[in-house]
Amino acid sequence: MKLSISIHSAITTLKKNRTRSTLTSIGIVIGVASVIMMVGFGYSAKIVVRQKVFSFGENAVVVQGSPKEFITAKDSKYLRDNFYEIKYASLNTTEKNIRISKGSKVASTLLNAVENDFFQIQGWKLKYGSYFSREQMDNLENVVIVGDTIRKNFIGFTDPVGQEIIIDGKPFRIIGSLEPRGLTFTQTDFDDFVAMPYMTFHSRIKNEKIRTELFVGAVDEQSLGKAINILKSYFRQKYNQTADEKDDFVILTNDENLEIAEYISLTLSSLLIGIASISLIVGGIGIMNIMLVSVSERTREIGIRMAIGARNRDILMQFIIESVTLCVLGGITGILLGYLIYFIIILMLGWQFYFSLLSIIISFSFACFVGIFFGYYPAKKAAKLNPIDALRYE
Amino acid sequence: MAKAENVIEIKNLSKIYNAGEDIAVHALSDVNLAVKRSEFLAIMGPSGSGKSTFMNILGFLDSPTLGKYIIDGIDGSSLNNDQKADIRNQKIGFIFQGFNLLARTSALENVELPLFYRGTVSSKQMREKAAELLKLVGLGGREHHIPSRLSGGEQQRVAIARSLINDPAIILADEPTGNLDTKTTNDIMNLFRKLNDELGITIIIVTHEPEVADFTKRKIVFRDGKLIQDVLTKKKKNAGYTRELYK
Known part of the structure; x- marks a missing residue:
């Protein structure tokens, strides 16, 4: 089965369970959004600290x-x-x-x-x-x-x-x-x-x-x-x-003063990003949980697919792609939401906005990784089903 | 390429289950069967007779313990899981008692599904072929209905269209009319006959209803894991039955 078809069928399936898909990916949305916000706050705080630390002036x-x-x-x-x-x-x-x-x-x-x-x-x-x-x-x-x-x-x-x-x-x-x-x-x-x-x-x-x-x-x-x-x-x-x-x-x-200040803000934002990452892992476990439920719920569908010629690999890919799609959509929403909240708070504090492409790339890849990592076990479970048992499953 | 005359050849086939220590259950013992191209066959027998096990082996959903099974010239004994999946995809068309269509998926998409897994056909060609088959089974214009919007007979027609899409060597139907009323049963059985008569498609039906078996051209009967009877269906009764239904 071609990848594009797997992606298509994954999206179709997720659409059919819209409410559940949305709720499932909220964990990832929150995780990614908090990483984005924390990275943003980290950078903005660094800029503020730069201004606030006693300094002789720029350059x-x-x-x-x-x-x-x-x-x-x-x-x-x-x-x-x-x-x-x-x-x-x-x-x-x-x-x-x-x-x-x-x-x-x-x-x-x-x-x-x-x-x-x-x-x-x-x-x-x-x-x-x-x-x-x-x-x-x-x-x-x-x-x-x-x-x-x-x-x-x-x-x-x-x-x-x-x-x-x-x-x-x-x-x-x-x-x-x-x-x-x-x-x-x-x-x-x-x-x-x-x-x-x-x-x-x-x-x-x-x-x-x-x-x-x-x-x-x-x-x-x-x-x-x-x-x-x-x-x-x-x-x-x-x-x-x-x-x-x-x-x-x-x-x-200015160097010494700034170094100390930047060290403090770096430590602080690393700590916050660490906490935010925990919510990504929690979100991933949520995805795994729902995918497991989904596999047992759809045992019969898996049986049908196997009977008409799906290879184990096709079933594996189908479920992994479903979980990755959930994570990717959650990741994109999280990035947008994270930047929105970050922007609003920055606006209220009067801090400087900082756009970081790196944090987008990192949190997006992390979301994909979570999708593959936590989607693999349920997908493997689905792919290992015996077609006869799966077809008989009520 | 010349195809073997026998689409199915089964020699000395047995299926033995180990039900605990030293207890072997012979679900099938020493079955021999040859099915020619364009046959229309009924597999009969009471429950526990081994006909379902036989059906699963025929459909490459299960493997025999002993014996040989050749389908369309391919020896099934040495195939791995992926190759078996490909055989199911390209040589066999399945039809089930419970229809087994994907829920919340349109009739057209259900029919296309085996082609997805084959992966060699463009999506436009898939669409066209699926639509053509839906027309053949009498569901033209219902391509976008989802299964829950179709009657039982219509759902089974979708399943028949799906079974035909890869031009399989055989169609395997497991109690295809078990969930249908008499009128719909006859419609579906007549559709099978039409496919067999007009298109020469090889069809094997598992059923415990003699009325259904009467539509076929040959009957084999299982009892206690053994094939005990292999007869041609009496034309007369068959014809009479059909006429009676259509009075």
């Missing part, structure tokens, strides 16, 4: 200079202007626990003294106002850009541009506020900070020389390595280091 590194000689605006300008690989460069001095107040409201927050490139490197977007202008920076004006938490706590849910706020006892004018980013992986608030021009900070708030970092953003992921090499040779030259001396500065990358 960014941070240079911590030698205490002998601080990094200056000259360095950042030179690096930014002369190398294609380095797209952004910004000095940054971080001051923790700076006092900030407006009227009766007082808080302690984080202050970053930066250049405009800082916002690009860390991927901040303006919600209101503008970045620092040339004049504001040159004239050392008391201007500040605030994070969304500061805006909400001190100004309220309105445009804060032009409002005054007291930082470290000095009045500052808000010229912009940033789009919120939420909590970090460790529940710290990303949006609880203020940023002011680098030189303003050093002339108005901290006059003594303090350690400064240089944030550098590469033009793309491929150029990151090259950018790091450029930074290395630049700073070795700046510090007059000889070839056998160790670097007198440190270049920090």
Whole structure:
């Protein structure tokens, strides 16, 4: 018997028992749908985690200079202007626990003294106002850009541009506020900070020389390595280091933080996929159970088929194909259902959708495998029937 | 290709069952039979006489313990299960008391089924041949009815069409009228006669009803596993019976 005919007769038989076929394949539908969802959530969580883990920014590194000689605006300008690989460069001095107040409201927050490139490197977007202008920076004006938490706590849910706020006892004018980013992986608030021009900070708030970092953003992921090499040779030259001396500065990358975070999300999604796989196996046992019932129910039909010339192999194939068809149809439904639920939940959480062809291929093949594996035993049982006994079966 | 004159040749055939230790049941002992092409034969005998066992062996559903069985020139003793399935498919057309059609499957699809397993015919040819045979047995226009929508006689006609589809060497009918009323019995038996008379198809019918056996041309009788009688059916009675029914 040709395969196409077996498939045709399998589908015809399954159609005749529509309700039962549907109920039987629900186990597979749920199994495949949960695998699809879990893989999707795994990937989406990874993307979210990437955003949430403290990072210097996309394709960014941070240079911590030698205490002998601080990094200056000259360095950042030179690096930014002369190398294609380095797209952004910004000095940054971080001051923790700076006092900030407006009227009766007082808080302690984080202050970053930066250049405009800082916002690009860390991927901040303006919600209101503008970045620092040339004049504001040159004239050392008391201007500040605030994070969304500061805006909400001190100004309220309105445009804060032009409002005054007291930082470290000095009045500052808000010229912009940033789009919120939420909590970090460790529940710290990303949006609880203020940023002011680098030189303003050093002339108005901290006059003594303090350690400064240089944030550098590469033009793309491929150029990151090259950018790091450029930074290395630049700073070795700046510090007059000889070839056998160790670097007198440190270049920090995002890698470690991300690796830990990705390890956590991978472990988590493997666990969830493992649980989802159990439901596929349970679904497979359901299929085997129904196929066994079906074989004994259809003993007479098997006898008729044998009497008119079906070989054992034909009967075997017929039942295996029936169970594989159930699993494949269940698998396709499961994939669609899984993506639908995944999509809806992702939409509600505001996470990023991730389409994985691999997870479709894997869950589909797994469904076929379940069909063959759990269909084989009942099919073998059918094929081994003695035609006379099968024909006499009532 | 010249075909053997005898479509069936059986020599010294026995079937012995082991019913527990040292107890052998001789379902058939030392049966000899030759059936020529285009014969119309009735196998008779009370229940337990061995006629069903004989039928199963004739149909390659069971194997003899001893003896030789040659069908259409093929020696059946050395065949494996697949070859037996092929013989059932291509040399034998089965008709059963309970019709044994596939439920919820149209008459046409039921008739086509043996061709599926043969696997050498296109689906268009299958369809055409099945439709032609349904017309031959008087069911033209009922191709798409499912068995439960057909009467007993009509279902048996579908089964007859199915048995004919592979142009078999013999048709084996096991109590084909056992579930039918007298009028339908006669219709079906007349159909068998027509197939035998007009198309020269070899037909073997197992029955315990003498009235049914009277339609055939030759009767063999089993008792206690032995073939005890092999006679030609009396033409006169046969003809008279038929005439009486059609008055």
